[in-house]
Amino acid sequence: DQQVKQNSPSLSVQEGRISILNCDYTNSMFDYFLWYKKYPAEGPTFLISISSIKDKNEDGRFTVFLNKSAKHLSLHIVPSQPGDSAVYFCAAPFYQKVTFGTGTKLQVIP
Amino acid sequence: DVKVTQSSRYLVKRTGEKVFLECVQDMDHENMFWYRQDPGLGLRLIYFSYDVKMKEKGDIPEGYSVSREKKERFSLILESASTNQTSMYLCASSLRGGRGEKLFFGSGTQLSVL
Numbered sequence: 001d002q003q004v005k006q007n008s009p010s011l012s013v014q015e016g017r018i019s020i021l022n023c024d025y026t027n028s029m030f031d032y033f034l035w036y037k038k039y040p041a042e043g044p045t046f047l048i049s050i051s052s053i054k055d056k057n058e059d060g061r062f063t064v065f066l067n068k069s070a071k072h073l074s075l076h077i078v079p080s081q082p083g084d085s086a087v088y089f090c091a092a093p094f095y096q097k098v099t100f101g102t103g104t105k106l107q108v109i110p
Numbered sequence: 111d112v113k114v115t116q117s118s119r120y121l122v123k124r125t126g127e128k129v130f131l132e133c134v135q136d137m138d139h140e141n142m143f144w145y146r147q148d149p150g151l152g153l154r155l156i157y158f159s160y161d162v163k164m165k166e167k168g169d170i171p172e173g174y175s176v177s178r179e180k181k182e183r184f185s186l187i188l189e190s191a192s193t194n195q196t197s198m199y200l201c202a203s204s205l206r207g208g209r210g211e212k213l214f215f216g217s218g219t220q221l222s223v224l
Contacts, residue, residue: 009150034212043114043200043215044153089153091213096141096160096206097168098213102152 003027004092006101014109019077021104023090026071030092035064035075038087038103047088048075080108113137116201116216123223129188131219133201140206142184143213144168144176146197153200159184160206191223 005024013019023033031052036044050057050064050073057064063076077084085108090101117132135142143158145168155168157176165176173195177185184203188195198220202213 006152036213041119041217043202043217044213045215046212049212091153093211096158097155097166098143098204099155099169100145100153102150 002102003030004090004099004101006088006090006104008104009102010105010107012107012109013080015082016079019075019080019084019106019108021075021077021088021090021106023073023075023101024071025073025092027092027094028071030094032093033064033066033073034091034093034098035062036089036091036100038089044089077106080106082108082110084108114201114203114214114216116199116219118219119217121219121221123188123191123221125192125223127188127191127223129191129221129223131186131188131199131201131221133184133186133203133216134182135184135201135203135214136182137203137214138181139203139214140181141204141211142178143202143204144174144184144186145200145202146170147200147218148197156186191221193223195221196223197221 034049035047038044066073087103114135144156145153159178175187201216204211
């Protein structure tokens with residue numbers, strides 16, 4: 001049972017444009033979400049998070065939106081840069097257990 | 111900075127061998143995790159530990175066991191390696207705290223079972 005889903009395995013975006021990565025979840029008990037970025041041959045690194053008491057959190061070029069009624073969150077990257085090319089995972093902690101999505105591979109084309 | 115160190119970057123083993131993957135963190139984190147990453151399947155949790163000698167099964171514990179004798183060290187054991195355990199294995203640690211505690215990952219071990 002995949003509780004955290006990323007339905008787009010890959011995404012290509014032109015440099016300077018907006019990248020939108022989506023994530024859906026099924027467990028209504030999740031109340032905190034994190035996004036991680038992973039380069040090849042490296043471990044994932046934390047990018048941005050959002051609590052369910054908010055519907056938006058912004059950090060520089062990165063903004064995460066949360067729609068609790070739809071059980072959906074999205075990560076916006078504006079403007080996209082070639083260095084953003086990586087695999088992005090959304091994650092949801094529940095007590096001590098952290099569940100990750102399947103990931104979306106973003107390619108930013110110069 | 112938090113450092114999570116995995117003992118090997120690449121490992122090649124034979125079917126049936128017992129395999130140990132070691133992970134050490136240097137920030138006194140209570141929680142430690144083992145994930146595997148496979149194409150199209152994302153990161154799947156194998157086991158986690160929230161204290162010394164404590165362990166909890168994740169989503170795919172079959173064929174694996176873990177050991178946490180010291181707070182800084184979390185070992186993943188493949189009792190009898192099989193080809194379907196060929197994967198990238200990632201160790202992570204975090205503080206025990208609120209829901210928003212970030213996981214810090216090691217660089218991963220690419221295990222090939224032949």
